[in-house]
Amino acid sequence: MSEQNRPRSIHMGLGAFHRAHQAFYTYRAEQATGEQTGIHAFTGRKPDAADTLAAQGYGYTLIERGADGDQLELIDTIRAASAGSDLDAWAGAWLVPDLQFVTLTITEAGYRITDADLPALRAEQPGSAMSRLLYGLQTRSRAGLGPVAVISCDNLAGNGEVLAGRVRGLAEQWDPTLASWIESSVSFPSTMVDRITPATTDQDRELATRWLREQGSAQTVDNMPVVCEPFTEWVIAGDFPAGRPAWEQVGVTIVDDVAPYEQRKLWLLNAGHSMLAYYGLALGHETIDQAMADPRCTDLLEALWSAAGEVLPFDDAEIGAACEALRIRFRNPRIRHNLIQIAGDGSQKLPNRTLGIYRARRAAGKPLDPGTPATLAGWLIHLGTDRVNDQGVAELISRFAAAGADTARSRIPVMLDFFGQDLVDDHELAKAIDDQLHALT
Ligand SMILES: NC(=O)c1ccc[n+]([C@@H]2O[C@H](COP(=O)([O-])OP(=O)(O)OC[C@H]3O[C@@H](n4cnc5c(N)ncnc54)[C@H](O)[C@@H]3O)[C@@H](O)[C@H]2O)c1
Ligand SMILES: O=P(O)(O)OC[C@@H](O)[C@@H](O)[C@H](O)[C@H](O)CO
Numbered sequence: 001m002s003e004q005n006r007p008r009s010i011h012m013g014l015g016a017f018h019r020a021h022q023a024f025y026t027y028r029a030e031q032a033t034g035e036q037t038g039i040h041a042f043t044g045r046k047p048d049a050a051d052t053l054a055a056q057g058y059g060y061t062l063i064e065r066g067a068d069g070d071q072l073e074l075i076d077t078i079r080a081a082s083a084g085s086d087l088d089a090w091a092g093a094w095l096v097p098d099l100q101f102v103t104l105t106i107t108e109a110g111y112r113i114t115d116a117d118l119p120a121l122r123a124e125q126p127g128s129a130m131s132r133l134l135y136g137l138q139t140r141s142r143a144g145l146g147p148v149a150v151i152s153c154d155n156l157a158g159n160g161e162v163l164a165g166r167v168r169g170l171a172e173q174w175d176p177t178l179a180s181w182i183e184s185s186v187s188f189p190s191t192m193v194d195r196i197t198p199a200t201t202d203q204d205r206e207l208a209t210r211w212l213r214e215q216g217s218a219q220t221v222d223n224m225p226v227v228c229e230p231f232t233e234w235v236i237a238g239d240f241p242a243g244r245p246a247w248e249q250v251g252v253t254i255v256d257d258v259a260p261y262e263q264r265k266l267w268l269l270n271a272g273h274s275m276l277a278y279y280g281l282a283l284g285h286e287t288i289d290q291a292m293a294d295p296r297c298t299d300l301l302e303a304l305w306s307a308a309g310e311v312l313p314f315d316d317a318e319i320g321a322a323c324e325a326l327r328i329r330f331r332n333p334r335i336r337h338n339l340i341q342i343a344g345d346g347s348q349k350l351p352n353r354t355l356g357i358y359r360a361r362r363a364a365g366k367p368l369d370p371g372t373p374a375t376l377a378g379w380l381i382h383l384g385t386d387r388v389n390d391q392g393v394a395e396l397i398s399r400f401a402a403a404g405a406d407t408a409r410s411r412i413p414v415m416l417d418f419f420g421q422d423l424v425d426d427h428e429l430a431k432a433i434d435d436q437l438h439a440l441t
Contacts, residue, residue, distance in 0.1 A: 006096045007038035007079045010136070012129060013106040014041040014049040014081060019060055020197040020228035022103045022153055025252055027077040029245035037100070037245045038079040040093040044106050044129060047083030052223050054081050061208035061225040065334050071230075072211045074219065084132060087125075094136040094145075100242045101149040102136070104129070104163070108156055108348035109391035113166055121174045130166050137167070137186060138178050147185035147241035153193045155270055157262060157352040160190030160238055189238025192261040194269065196329060197228040198337040229335055231325070235261045260313050263356075267308040268322055271353035272301050272330070275371050277342040278378025281387075282440045288337040292330050304357070304371030311360035340387055346379050347392040347418075355419060358429075368428055377436035380408040380415060408437050 009026065011018050018041065026037050043050045053060065058078045064071040082089035093099075104110070110129040117131040126135040133150070140148065150167070152159035167188070171179040208225035234247070237258040248254050255261070273288070279300060280291030291297040305326075309319035358372040382388065383397075384407075396418045405411040412433050416423040423429060 005036070005038070005079070007040040007093070008096060008098050008100045009037055009039050010093045010099065010102040011039050011041040011078075012084065012102065012104045012133070013044040013110065014053070015044070015105055016200060016226050016228075017193075017195070017197045018103065018105045018153070019075070019078075019224070019226040020062060021193055021195050021232065021234065022105070023075060023077050024062060024232070025234060025247050025250055026245050027075045028250035029247050030077055032249045033246050035245065037077065039077055040080040040082070040089075041078050042082050042084045042086075042090060042093075044084055044110060047085065049224065050081040050083050053078065056221055056223060057219055059219045059222075061211065061222050063204060063208065063225055063227045064230050065227050065332070066230045067328075067332050067334060070207070070334075072208065074212070074215075074217060084129075085127075087135070090132060090136055091139045094139045095143055097145055098242070099140070099145070099148055100244055101151055101240060102133075103151045103153050104133075105153050107345060107391075108154060109345050110154070111152075111156065111162060111166055112348075112392065113170055117170060118173055121170070130170060133167060134170050134174060134178070137171070137182060138175065141178055141181040141185070147187070149187045149189055149238070149240045149242065149244070151189050151191060151236070151238075153191055155193070155266060155349070157266055157356065158190065158259070159262070160188040160258075164188035185241065187239040187241055189236050189240070190258040190262070191237075192233070192235040192258050192265050194233040194265055195228050195231065196332075196335060196337060197226060198335055199341055200225060200227055201336070227335070229329055229332060231329055264312055264314060264319075264322060266353050267312060267357050268305055268319075269326060270349070271308065271357055271371070271375075272304060272326065273342045274346065274349060274353050275300060275304055275375040275378070276330070277339040278346070278376075278382050279374050279440075280339050280378075281343060282378045282381045286339060288330050288339065288342070289333050289335070291339065292327075300371055300374045304369060304374075307361060307366075307369030307371060308357045310366060311357065311364055340389075343382055343387070344389040345391060346382070347390050347396060350375070350379065351419060355423075359422070362422070362426070368426075368432060370432075373429060373432035373436050376415065377408070377433045377440060380411055380433070380437065381440060383411070384408055408441065409434055412437075 059076045062073045106129045126132045152163040208222035234252045237255050276291040285291045305323045354375045399414050403414050405414050
């Protein structure tokens with residue numbers, strides 16, 4: 001690749017969502033303005049996605065799956081892909097002089113900092129997402145290159161502030177010179193990101209490959225298409241000291257404060273998803289649309305939404321419109337969104353979602369909402385299965401063992417203590433979880 005065509009953005013976490021969302025918007029902006037941005041995408045943990053995408057020349061098909069049919073489109077804005085562990089490629093991407101921004105979709109768990117991070121940075125062998133990010137920033141700072149924006153696109157409350165806090169904290173411990181460069185040269189915009197993007201299946205790969213061949217495309221195989229719903233939203237607040245694509249021309253909303261949008265999405269969509277995932281799995285369902293056909297799930301979902309609506313900073317009409325859109329989105333029978341995918345990393349997600357609603361209601365003196373005990377009961381049942389995929393749950397599991405708590409019901413007080421003293425003190429909540437477990441098991 002010539003010096004001129006080197007991607008002016010980096011992405012960490014080459015999963016499905018990045019390809020359906022940020023890469024899609026950047027592609028649209030390139031089409032709208034003719035200005036080339038390009039993305040150098042890095043995998044988070046395994047090299048596979050980079051190898052697969054490189055083998056097919058980086059293009060991939062976006063399959064927009066509506067209730068009535070599919071719209072397919074070849075997206076070509078990713079121009080390089082590398083394994084996250086490839087530190088030479090990583091450093092090289094940060095040395096592009098006109099680099100504008102770095103996006104992240106590394107899941108909630110990717111933001112954790114452990115005792116291993118500082119020694120790894122001192123040895124210049126970063127392994128975690130946060131330490132790699134610091135290493136990249138250090139590379140750019142030492143080269144005397146210009147400022148950059150680093151944008152979290154994960155479903156975290158206050159994702160920009162959380163990311164800034166982690167990066168600044170680690171930089172101060174590692175290298176104060178880097179910390180002051182970050183202070184002057186790096187911005188951390190906050191975002192609300194929304195587009196339901198389930199995991200890709202073999203049928204999707206076959207569909208995309210068939211479609212490419214029918215189109216007479218130069219690319220004849222697609223092992224990395226991505227499926228998503230037609231609905232998409234991106235709300236951003238913050239500075240871009242090195243510029244950015246003209247995203248506002250292609251549907252992105254730029255605001256001063258993203259917090260209300262983010263809270264609305266986390267509490268209506270994501271808390272709803274978590275409830276449907278844990279409660280739905282406990283009832284034997286496998287996908288969101290199956291759970292949406294079960295009144296035991298939808299009654300709880302409606303109760304959760306009205307409880308959240310009472311503590312969200314939007315009027316009834318706006319809450320009503322968001323919930324109506326979600327009813328339609330969740331019922332899309334052609335999006336097979338597996339509950340088990342959504343059930344991952346509950347230890348990291350529940351505090352901002354379900355417990356965010358719960359705490360806001362308690363602080364406002366409002367009664368316990370039925371969604372909280374239902375979600376927590378479903379989660380306890382899930383933790384007793386062999387389907388748990390949670391990068392932050394080890395501590396809770398060892399607390400269960402230390403307490404000799406080996407049934408879902410005996411684990412209630414240990415779980416409440418894990419999430420905070422305010423939950424331990426709430427006897428009504430413990431009883432409601434126990435009642436739910438009684439009903440579910
Ligand atoms: N899929 C969606 O519908 C959707 C919608 C909105 C936001 N998101 C956000 O995007 C994230 C990723 O979703 P996806 O659909 O791409 O999932 P995915 O499973 O396709 O990809 C997950 C990505 O995160 C990386 N990752 C996981 N744990 C990591 C860690 N500890 N350190 C570094 N990287 C790590 C993986 O390597 C992979 O690249 C979600 O967790 C969420 O925060 C997803
Ligand atoms: O990956 P998570 O846990 O952040 O959330 C799982 C789903 O709720 C989520 O991926 C939604 O599909 C998404 O947030 C829609 O925009």
